[in-house]
Amino acid sequence: MYKFYEILxxxxxxxxxxxxxxxxxxxxxxxxxxxxxxxxxxxxxMSISWGxxxxxxxxxxxxxxxxxxxxxxAVVFYVFHICLLGVPLFLSAHNIxxxxxxxxxLWSMPDSWADALTMVVIGTVVFxxxxxxxxxxxxxxxxxxxxxLLVLTLxxxxxxxxxxxxxxxYNTMLILHILSAEIxxxxxxxxxxxxxxxxxxxxxxxxxxxxxxxxxRAW
Amino acid sequence: xxxxxxxxxxxxxxxxxxFASALDLAERSKAELIIIHVLESRxxxxxxxxxxxxxxxxxxEVFDKLKGVLKEYYFSRIEEENPENVRIVxxxxxxxxxxxxxxxxxxxxxxxxxxxxxxxxxKGPKVEKPYLGExxxxxxxxxxCQVFTVTSPKQQLNFKRE
Amino acid sequence: xxxxLNYTTEQPVNVEKIRKILDVNNGARIRTWLxxxxxxxxxxxxxxxxxxxxxxPLLSPAYKFKTTLGEMYRKKGNLDREFLKKCYGIVWGxxxxxxxxxxxxxxxxxxxxxxxxxxxxxxxxxxxxEGLARTLTYYQETGNQMGMSEEDFIETCEWMAEELEDxxxxxxxxxxxxGAKYMYTVNPREPVYYPQDLGMAAQIFxxxxxxxxxxxxGWDCTNLAMFAGDRExxxxxxxxxxxxxxxxxxxxxxxxxxxxxxxxxxxxxPYLAGYTEGKPPVQIxxxxxxxxxxxxxxxxxxxxxxxIEEPVTYQDPCNVSRNGGLWEEGRKIIDxxxxxxxxxxxxxxxxxxxxxxxxxxxxxxxxxSRRMASGRxxxxxxxxxxxxxxxxxxxxxxxxxxxxxxEYDLGVKVASLKEIICESMVIPDHLKPEQVKxxx
Numbered sequence: 001m002y003k004f005y006e007i008l009x010x011x012x013x014x015x016x017x018x019x020x021x022x023x024x025x026x027x028x029x030x031x032x033x034x035x036x037x038x039x040x041x042x043x044x045x046m047s048i049s050w051g052x053x054x055x056x057x058x059x060x061x062x063x064x065x066x067x068x069x070x071x072x073x074a075v076v077f078y079v080f081h082i083c084l085l086g087v088p089l090f091l092s093a094h095n096i097x098x099x100x101x102x103x104x105x106l107w108s109m110p111d112s113w114a115d116a117l118t119m120v121v122i123g124t125v126v127f128x129x130x131x132x133x134x135x136x137x138x139x140x141x142x143x144x145x146x147x148x149l150l151v152l153t154l155x156x157x158x159x160x161x162x163x164x165x166x167x168x169x170y171n172t173m174l175i176l177h178i179l180s181a182e183i184x185x186x187x188x189x190x191x192x193x194x195x196x197x198x199x200x201x202x203x204x205x206x207x208x209x210x211x212x213x214x215x216x217r218a219w
Numbered sequence: 220x221x222x223x224x225x226x227x228x229x230x231x232x233x234x235x236x237x238f239a240s241a242l243d244l245a246e247r248s249k250a251e252l253i254i255i256h257v258l259e260s261r262x263x264x265x266x267x268x269x270x271x272x273x274x275x276x277x278x279x280e281v282f283d284k285l286k287g288v289l290k291e292y293y294f295s296r297i298e299e300e301n302p303e304n305v306r307i308v309x310x311x312x313x314x315x316x317x318x319x320x321x322x323x324x325x326x327x328x329x330x331x332x333x334x335x336x337x338x339x340x341x342k343g344p345k346v347e348k349p350y351l352g353e354x355x356x357x358x359x360x361x362x363x364c365q366v367f368t369v370t371s372p373k374q375q376l377n378f379k380r381e
Numbered sequence: 382x383x384x385x386l387n388y389t390t391e392q393p394v395n396v397e398k399i400r401k402i403l404d405v406n407n408g409a410r411i412r413t414w415l416x417x418x419x420x421x422x423x424x425x426x427x428x429x430x431x432x433x434x435x436x437x438p439l440l441s442p443a444y445k446f447k448t449t450l451g452e453m454y455r456k457k458g459n460l461d462r463e464f465l466k467k468c469y470g471i472v473w474g475x476x477x478x479x480x481x482x483x484x485x486x487x488x489x490x491x492x493x494x495x496x497x498x499x500x501x502x503x504x505x506x507x508x509x510x511e512g513l514a515r516t517l518t519y520y521q522e523t524g525n526q527m528g529m530s531e532e533d534f535i536e537t538c539e540w541m542a543e544e545l546e547d548x549x550x551x552x553x554x555x556x557x558x559x560g561a562k563y564m565y566t567v568n569p570r571e572p573v574y575y576p577q578d579l580g581m582a583a584q585i586f587x588x589x590x591x592x593x594x595x596x597x598x599g600w601d602c603t604n605l606a607m608f609a610g611d612r613e614x615x616x617x618x619x620x621x622x623x624x625x626x627x628x629x630x631x632x633x634x635x636x637x638x639x640x641x642x643x644x645x646x647x648x649x650x651p652y653l654a655g656y657t658e659g660k661p662p663v664q665i666x667x668x669x670x671x672x673x674x675x676x677x678x679x680x681x682x683x684x685x686x687x688x689i690e691e692p693v694t695y696q697d698p699c700n701v702s703r704n705g706g707l708w709e710e711g712r713k714i715i716d717x718x719x720x721x722x723x724x725x726x727x728x729x730x731x732x733x734x735x736x737x738x739x740x741x742x743x744x745x746x747x748x749x750s751r752r753m754a755s756g757r758x759x760x761x762x763x764x765x766x767x768x769x770x771x772x773x774x775x776x777x778x779x780x781x782x783x784x785x786x787x788e789y790d791l792g793v794k795v796a797s798l799k800e801i802i803c804e805s806m807v808i809p810d811h812l813k814p815e816q817v818k819x820x821x
Contacts, residue, residue, distance in 0.1 A: 031409040031412070031413060032409070034407075034408055034409040034412070035408055035409035035410065037408070038405070038406075038407065038408030038409070039408035039409055039410050040657070041652055041657055041659055042410065044658055044659040044660075045659065054489065058487055064485075064487075065484070065485065065727075065731060066423050066426075066427065066484070066485035066486070066487070067423070067487075069423070069426050069427075069485075070423065070426070077421075132420075135422055136436075136438040137422045137425035137431070137436065137438040137441045137444075138420060138421065138422035139438070140438040140439065140441070140444055141418075141420040141422065141441070141443050141444055141447065142420050143420075146419075146420050192416060192417055192418070192419050194416075194417070195417050195419060195488065198413055198417050198488075199417075199487075199488060201413070202413060202414065202417060202488040202489050202490065203488065203489045205410065205489065206483055206484075206488075206489025206490075206491060207489070209483075209491065210480075210483070210484065210489075210703075210730075213648065213706075214648075214703070214704060214705060214706035214730075215706045216484070216703050216704070216706060216730040217484075217730060218483065218484045218489055219484070
């Protein structure tokens with residue numbers, strides 16, 4: 001058990017992060033090279049201000065007409081993303097580990113906040129899952145892979161939550177927590193979860209295309 | 220007198236009186252009588268025409284079929300067996316535009332037409348009283364030759380020279 | 382839904398050709414779009430096909446591109462005719478490439494571009510609507526989509542100039558004038574079906590004192606080849622227009638009130654015709670822009686007694702407003718010519734497509750029932766404004782709204798900007814015809 005824990009928090013974590021960061025960098029480089037080869041003409045229309053506005057309006061909750069059409073979903077969606085990124089980054093338990101390993105750490109939020117926000121993440125994921133089943137226009141697009149990724153995203157939070165409260169066998173929970181998080185990190189560069197970075201590029205592109213060329217507000 | 224008379228047919232009895240006048244005038248003037256019918260489009264710009272078979276492309280087949288129908292209808296009203304000086308033409312589009320275009324190209328002397336028509340064959344006659352329809356209005360205003368609109372049998376032209 | 386669809390050939394599918402097209406288009410843009418769609422379903426609510434057809438999930442944009450272009454890439458081009466026929470029904474029968482969905486997608490995925498690419502693949506295998514097929518032949522033979530000969534065209538111009546003698550003194554349609562400021566290009570449907578449009582344009586230019594000319598060739602600014610997926614022909618068509626403008630030394634090319642002509646000439650045309658910088662060799666100006674400038678600068682004035690009293694609304698043609706950037710100019714013109722303007726909801730660049738674009742009207746009677754069904758959204762918008770007149774600077778919107786008017790009993794009259802401007806503009810004394818002056 002402990003051996004497994006050692007591997008996961010040692011080489012396992014290195015491996016996961018290297019694949020995560022390296023994979024994303026590789027994917028971006030590949031796409032950049034591809035765009036210079038096949039999409040060269042679109043470089044003619046870059047307009048920084050429109051690109052930034054296009055990104056910005058969609059980073060603000062309800063900043064686009066589309067999200068205002070489905071406000072409940074939009075709010076859940078934003079809260080989900082904020083907590084998804086915020087909780088792992090600002091969790092005291094994680095920061096202690098970083099501090100121990102490298103002497104660096106970010107600000108840590110009080111555990112009670114982290115607890116509440118983790119519950120929020122779990123709640124929003126359940127909402128998104130149900131939405132995927134309930135709305136026909138979403139259900140028809142959804143494949144097994146989409147459900148799988150949603151569950152995979154949920155697992156680190158769920159297992160972390162359970163481990164923190166020591167519900168269930170602690171060691172197993174902890175191992176599952178780290179394992180699921182590592183699998184998630186490895187999957188990100190190769191799936192739609194790469195939208196972590198690609199979002200900015202596609203949004204900037206449509207900002208150039210609709211805004212830079214035609215002054216149409218794509219939000 | 221007139222050398223070329225253009226009669227605008229609309230396939231319904233509303234233009235029959237106009238035909239009688241046109242025929243009369245053509246015989247007296249020994250003019251060529253051209254019978255034109257324009258298949259109407261519901262659209263201004265698409266070229267899709269309304270026929271008995273519904274909305275179709277204005278193709279040669281459609282026009283030829285209609286020519287046959289017109290021939291049957293109008294030739295039966297002419298006394299001569301195979302009248303030499305009568306021509307039948309079919310076009311598609313906005314009626315008054317096609318009439319004016321044809322009239323200009325052929326340099327006709329006179330246009331004879333009824334004053335209104337039924338717009339959609341499927342809907343049947345919409346009015347019981349005659350009125351001045353758009354085609355009659357536009358042709359009368361824009362044509363470079365004389366235009367006679369004939370509405371009722373009492374208006375049949377009488378050229379008797381006293 | 383699949384009845385009466387026309388396919389032009391039953392030959393075996395040429396997989397090599399398909400692969401080539403897919404490969405050329407497999408840049409970072411399309412590849413990322415296909416991968417990053419997170420199936421959130423937000424695009425569905427933006428598509429008027431989806432909204433008009435009882436929110437049928439099969440009509441959501443994401444589903445449409447996933448089952449056409451997505452499948453094409455997934456199968457690596459190994460398609461069969463059955464699949465192409467299915468695609469035919471979707472890419473031509475369920476999408477007008479209006480680009481509204483790309484404004485509503487969180488990632489800004491341009492579904493219209495992907496549908497256009499799928500159209501190109503289908504076209505390469507001879508699968509495309511008959512209505513567009515005949516225009517392609519005409520483009521090749523005569524350089525314009527209606528197959529009008531140069532002789533007929535000039536004859537039509539002369540006819541219109543003659544008609545206008547009674548209204549404006551000295552109006553002519555100058556053909557092939559060298560070095561004019563504007564080379565005016567039209568939609569061939571104007572000279573063939575409603576030549577009064579040419580006359581009205583001539584009237585407006587004469588009153589505004591414009592330096593313009595009508596070319597004897599390259600006068601077709603439309604580009605149905607773009608909608609048929611025939612990119613090579615589309616490039617040829619645009620190039621002939623550019624070349625004529627360069628030959629005549631015209632300063633700018635003026636586009637009539639046509640939607641997709643502006644998109645073709647100013648945005649997609651340069652790439653289709655091989656200008657890699659993305660800029661056309663001659664500046665392109667749309668009529669809406671120019672007419673607005675005339676009003677703004679006082680070159681055309683409206684007779685205050687003739688301003689429209691009835692409530693008026695403005696149909697934003699997708700390719701003039703959203704994809705052309707001219708929505709404000711259109712509205713500003715209406716402010717001059719009408720007293721009671723009622724905007725639709727949504728409006729400007731978020732306005733819905735009327736359902737007649739993307740080749741839909743030229744595609745013919747076989748697509749009519751689909752057009753009428755999907756037009757329900759637009760009909761609802763028009764009815765909600767309570768307007769009696771719909772003004773639209775696009776031939777397809779014009780025809781489509783005429784149809785919708787009948788289908789949904791809207792009780793509206795449709796008009797183009799030129800019509801209204803001509804009816805209500807003040808004709809300066811020196812241009813009034815002789816007789817009128819004598820009677821004073």
